[in-house]
Amino acid sequence: MNIPFHRPNIPKNLDKINTDSIKSGWLTTGSQVLKFEKKLSNYLLYKHVVALSSCTAGLHLALVAKEFNKGDKFLAPALTFVSTIECGEYLGMSPVLIDCKKDGFLIDLNFIEDKIKRDTNIKAIIPMHYGGELNDMENIISIAEKYGLFVLEDAAHAVENSFNNKKEEYLNHAVAFSFYANKNITSAGEGGALATSNKKLAQKIKKLSLHGITKDGWNRYKKFGKWEYDITELGFKYNMTDVSASFALWQWQFLKKWQSSRKDIVKRYSKGLKDVEGIILPNIDQKHAMHLYVIRLNLELWQISRNDFIDKLNKKGIGLAVHYKPIHHLSFYKKMYKLKNDDYPRANELFNSIVSLPIYPLLTDKEVDYIIDCIKELFVKYSI
Ligand SMILES: Cc1ncc(COP(=O)(O)O)c(C=O)c1O
Structure with a gap:
């Protein structure tokens, strides 16, 4: 037998993912991305969702949007994928790694408050829901609230269940998802999204995901859109394409x-x-x-x-x-x-x-x- 570690589901008839926008020649961020963001928002129960090119991009952008700097630190698992850590490294932040809990894969929450008390440079907590097992977010958020820390969930493995954790009233918070090739849902190989209840944070992230531009291509070029735009801050190129979103929308039904x-x-x-x-x-x-x-x-x-x-x-x-x-x-x-x-x-x-x-x-x-x-x-x- 030959059993690969993963096999992605691909529609037998590829026309299923050739949506109107793609057929009409619109390939990059447009109507399909908006549709996918809406689907995610309804399902995840977060008012604001920004579709992106990867989960790593989402983790990075959330920290940029929060304006963290060199010297700031964040708590993160020792047992995780490198994205959970490199997102901070991009800004010159450094990780304070937390060991796993006894007999489990998630971080040991008994360690975190003590670390925060001893180091005022710790500004954020990035828990990761290993394999799809949820961290105790109630507990994490209450500690974060006490010390004014940002909480950024690495929910790369947990798109189905992360809403179980949701705490509406905490606005200093965002959740990143992955739609990479071997994830439960993929947007044709690469993709991600960031969800938050914080409107301002979402708007900033959206803008940063596309060069810091005031008006994206969809709004500039769709029927009678005006070309005029400005760049108001240093941004990145982390947007999701309509081709990717169409694939993800096909997968999402299942x-x-x-x-x-x-x-x-x-x-x-x-x-x-x-x-x-x-x-x-x-x-x-x-x-x-x-x-x-x-x-x-x-x-x-x-x-x-x-x-x-x-x-x-x-x-x-x-x-x-x-x-x-x-x-x-x-x-x-x-x-x-x-x-x-x-x-x-x-x-x-x-x-x-x-x-x-x-x-x-x-x-x-x-x-x-x-x-x-x-x-x-x-x-x-x-x-x-
Ligand atoms: C726990 C975890 N976080 C983040 C990522 C990064 O996801 P992406 O490839 O969408 O950037 C992965 C990808 O495998 C992951 O397993």
Whole structure:
């Protein structure tokens, strides 16, 4: 068998994504982006949504819009994708990394208040909803409120469920989503969005996403639009295109159906692997977006390492991943902030033992069963 780590859903008939705007020759930000933003806004329950070229762009723009500067710091997970950290680095901000909570993938909230009290340069918290598991935002926002910190959620994995966390009254807050190729919903490979209840922040982000221009192309060139524009601040080129939005709008109709398919896969893995002693299964509840299915190897029971485990399953035709190599293991950040391995024991322990299994709607029951059987076989052969 050949089972890739991910297979995207693409319409059989590509005409499905060739919308009127594209057929009429409008390819970049226009009516489809506006339609997609509206869909997101209704679903996410945030009044303001700005569609962007990536989640990384969203994280970056939110910090720029807040006018953070060199020397400002932010709290962020040690176990995350680099985007959660590099977005601050672009502005000269530096991360204060938080280790994972005991027996879990999310940041340990017991550490954060103490760090904030000890360092007045900490201006923001960037929690990440690992694999689709939600952080306790009620708690995070109440701490942020107490110290006047900006909260920026990295919800790259949590487009389905992030609204469960919403706290309408906190305006010093934004949420970034990813529509990258292997995310639950993709806008044809690259894309993202930023949601917030704060109108001013959203307007600023929208403007910054397109050079700081006073009038975007859609408004300048659509029927009888006037060409005149001005640039009022230093902006970026982070807008989403209509081609991307059309693809995302096609995918969006299947959001719930695909989530339900992933839920069935979670059930099948959990049932099939529950008696394998060498595997620790993830705790996935009903509120989980089920973007990742991450097992942990109980290394004391295996003769082989996590990397050997992956190599052996790769040889059986199974694509696997590791989410993530912690930030303090990445040479650039390790060197830049003199990060020490020993400061993040839980992230290290997870990193040595985690394996992400394939989970996507196009994965068949037969393929899931094959993956389960291969893991069982491996444990019989290599258990201590
Ligand atoms: C946790 C997390 N944050 C941010 C990103 C960045 O998303 P994008 O590729 O849309 O910038 C990713 C992408 O994989 C991610 O996994």
